[in-house]
Amino acid sequence: MKPLDGIKVLDLTRALAGPFCTLMLGDYGADVIKIEMPGSGDDTRKWGPPFIGEESAYFLSVNRNKRSLTLNLRDEKAQQVFLKLAADADVVVENFTPGVMGRFNLDYDTIKQVNPGVVYCSISGFGATGPYQSRPAYDQIMQGISGIMSITGDLGGDPQKVGIAVADIGAGMWAAFAIMTALFHRAGSDGKGQNIDLSMLDSQVAWMTYQAGYYFATGQAPQRLGAAHPTLVPYQAFMGKDGKYFNVAVGSDRLWDRFCQGIDRMDLHENPNYIDNGARVNHRSELVPLLQEFFLARDADDWVTDLQAVSVPAGPINDLADVFSDPQVIHREMLLEMTHPTLGVIKQTGLPIKFSETPGGLDKPPPLLGEHNGEILTSLGYSTSEVENMVAAGVI
Known part of the structure; x- marks a missing residue:
């Protein structure tokens, strides 16, 4: 049935x-x-x-x-x-x-x-x-x-x-x-x-859900941000050394702690400009380019492996050939x-x-x-x- x-x-x-x-x-x-x-x-x-x-x-x-x-x-x-x-x-x-x-x-x-x-x-x-x-x-x-x-x-x-x-x-x-x-x-x-x-x-x-909510709250129409999130940072795609892209979703300050640990950048964790999500949103224009430059040191899959090892949401950006061969x-x-x-x-x-x-x-x-x-x-x-x-x- x-x-x-x-x-x-x-x-x-x-x-x-x-x-x-x-x-x-x-x-x-x-x-x-x-x-x-x-x-x-x-x-x-x-x-x-x-x-x-x-x-x-x-x-x-x-x-x-x-x-x-x-x-x-x-x-x-x-x-x-x-x-x-x-x-x-x-x-x-x-x-x-x-x-x-x-x-x-x-x-x-x-x-x-x-x-x-x-x-x-x-x-x-x-x-x-x-x-x-x-x-x-x-x-x-x-x-x-x-x-x-x-x-x-x-x-x-x-x-x-x-x-x-x-x-x-x-x-x-x-x-x-x-x-x-x-x-x-x-x-x-x-x-x-x-x-x-x-x-x-x-x-x-x-x-439109939360995007409509932002408009209702501010009176300003939300703008395009590419692969980024309007109210969470870092929450977007980055490119690795091999030219492949991967996603990172740091959706809380607890995940930010683990993110810094996973990429071995505890100096970012201690920086007052990035101490919490509000600070990171306000300093998006400096933090995101800094991270992108840093991620060019290794291949995308290596970063994904390290971040997943500390339970940070991360994953490759697959094409459909990747999707339909994914285990x-x-x-x-x-x-x-x-x-x-x-x-x-x-x-x-x-x-x-x-x-x-x-x-x-x-x-x-x-x-x-x-x-x-x-x-x-x-x-x-x-x-x-x-x-x-x-x-x-x-x-x-």
Whole structure:
């Protein structure tokens, strides 16, 4: 048994935010039916290179544990099929621009008429209300508007986006949390469903946490600090003799004591300019260059070894080749393999949540476009000839 066995999810999403949400649900047992446009499917099927065979690496990364059904939702017959599916679905997830599902006659108010217990989650850039509701949104745009790019990058340098699509992935994670919260509420309220309006902008603003707190406290917008921390020193990346970088996180004065011991610089420990974190923050401009010069005497891994030996948080800055050969990553099964119907064995990132009693798993490979049309439609009572007629009419 998996924790979400028996939960049926209709997934009308594409790109990343919605597919990441439904990936999380599918990994833990939900039956996710991915609804795609006939002939083209999810936009990310064509996002490449790189491709593995005919499939884009991007699509393969976030669409396992799903079944694919093609439906042309502009067609009334396809809308009827969807309503049949929705009648006993637990969850509908969509990430169209607000208003589009209403034009398909498949918005929340319509779906709840056939299924009052449905949890209907709409993910959009700016939400279903407000002056920006109809604006298009992609991750990079949202990283800029939300403030994330303003605090990412080197001091005095250009704003930078984070190296993965955190606005998309973050919204997908918030959506999965919201759906599970709504399902929990439904279980305790005689089966009452609800609509979820989830905005990428809201999701990113919520992530501002302590950076927002600094702004509220000072009235000054936080600035970019590269790999450094705004209120802890030293808490950043340094370069070793070999040109490799490593991170150090001195998050308390107790760790500062051990840090000085680990690098054999007790003179720094005795210096009144560095006696506590407040002093170190005030003297950041002299302490950080001093440490960087000192760290050029030895290779990065040597410093990491010495600091870890005295229980100071330190670690290498790995590239993904390092990550997926790391013994801890391998031990935690964060690199997995599964068999794809046309590609053979493909690699996937693992499942980050380890349940003791109801673990998730990789049960279905990322689907081919429309791979499960016959399987799903016949389960709804359509005959083989009716399915063939839908194909001929462009319904599926």
